[in-house]
Amino acid sequence: MQTESAFIAIADRVLAAIGAALDDAIAQGDSDADWSIHEGILTLDCDDAGKVIVNRHVPNREIWVAAKSGGFHFRADGGLWRDTRSGTELASALAAIVAAQAGLVLALPILRAD
Secondary structure, rough: OOOOOHHHHHHHHHHHHHHHHHHHHHHHHHOOOEEEEEOOOOEOHHHHEEEEEEEEEEEOOOOEEOOOEEEEEEEEOOOOEEEEEOOEEEHHHHHHHHHHOOOOOOOOOOOOOO
């Protein structure tokens, strides 16, 4: 397990990559969705469809996602962030969640956990 500071740096890189992909998706779509990052918490406001929240969970060294479809925990596994229940990789899971909830096509790179 990496140190707290190393985990925070990696998680912040992941959140920044998600934010950049959200910028692209919002610019290309006709959604009024908006997002922000504050202290390790990325919030996507999907207007009437609620929010998708992605945050770093430092004690467990995980990235957590909360959406209408449920709560998901992603742990570093083989250099990638994988759902602790299904094994799904974070980028593909988040793209599906955002498409279902916000109607945005999210083109994410592979989100590395190392």
